Amino acid sequence: MNDPLWSRVWHTLQDEGLGSFWLKSLDALGYRRLYLLRRPLAEPILDCPTMLPVAIRWLILEEVQDYLAFRPDASGHDVTQLLLKGDCCLVARHADRIVGAIWGSNARMNTVRSLGRDLPLAPGEFYQFDAYTSPEVRGMGIASALSVAWLRHLRDEACVDALLLTFPWNVAHLRSYAKAGYRVESVVRCVRLGPWRYLLPLQQVAP
Numbered sequence: 001m002n003d004p005l006w007s008r009v010w011h012t013l014q015d016e017g018l019g020s021f022w023l024k025s026l027d028a029l030g031y032r033r034l035y036l037l038r039r040p041l042a043e044p045i046l047d048c049p050t051m052l053p054v055a056i057r058w059l060i061l062e063e064v065q066d067y068l069a070f071r072p073d074a075s076g077h078d079v080t081q082l083l084l085k086g087d088c089c090l091v092a093r094h095a096d097r098i099v100g101a102i103w104g105s106n107a108r109m110n111t112v113r114s115l116g117r118d119l120p121l122a123p124g125e126f127y128q129f130d131a132y133t134s135p136e137v138r139g140m141g142i143a144s145a146l147s148v149a150w151l152r153h154l155r156d157e158a159c160v161d162a163l164l165l166t167f168p169w170n171v172a173h174l175r176s177y178a179k180a181g182y183r184v185e186s187v188v189r190c191v192r193l194g195p196w197r198y199l200l201p202l203q204q205v206a207p
């Protein structure tokens with residue numbers, strides 16, 4: 001993120017193409033588009049194998065330091081507060097080190113950082129956020145396997161749908177969730193001007 005602007009422009013064009021560059025430019029100017037993905041839990045939840053053996057389990061308060069070793073950009077205080085308020089995090093461990101994580105919350109209102117607004121949930125809906133896999137083990141199916149573990153847990157808890165938001169240019173995120181059965185349902189659009197946020201009506205995406 002500290003790279004000079006010309007370097008970021010060059011890498012976006014080279015790695016992600018003109019479409020992604022255009023969307024990121026609009027975003028930088030204040031017009032943000034996010035995809036809302038939905039995964040009905042009534043649909044079958046198939047296994048997503050990983051190319052690296054991992055043990056998947058819940059993050060507990062005593063392991064916040066392990067989480068910070070995995071995500072040095074995170075704040076120990078924020079992670080602790082999330083756990084204390086009832087949000088949950090499934091982590092994948094390899095060689096006793098956390099290599100992947102996905103958070104989730106069933107609070108009725110969730111503040112979406114990328115939107116700067118609350119996302120209200122209907123009964124039975126569950127919101128997932130902050131998926132992250134260590135850069136050296138990306139593309140090995142870890143996020144998809146974590147999604148599947150989350151979905152099975154939510155189905156057992158009688159939830160109806162899992163939801164999440166992501167940027168249209170985050171191909172790896174979209175692909176990892178597509179493998180677990182999530183589909184883009186709509187586009188959330190927001191105009192930002194300083195601290196001011198204006199949400200435009202949802203744009204449905206044809207199935």
Ligand SMILES: CC(C)(COP(=O)(O)OP(=O)(O)OC[C@H]1O[C@@H](n2cnc3c(N)ncnc32)[C@H](O)[C@@H]1OP(=O)(O)O)[C@@H](O)C(=O)NCCC(=O)NCCS
Nearest residue numbers: 130131132133138139140141142143144171172173175176
């Ligand atoms: C998004 C993220 C969590 C995915 O984790 P992961 O463990 O690598 O995901 P998976 O291995 O399950 O799936 C990734 C898929 O995307 C594909 N992929 C990755 N980069 C890609 C690209 N640039 N173009 C097309 N596909 C791509 C991989 O090949 C893989 O698909 P495949 O199994 O069909 O080959 C990880 O990339 C990450 O931590 N990114 C940074 C944080 C982030 O953006 N989080 C999401 C927003 S909260």
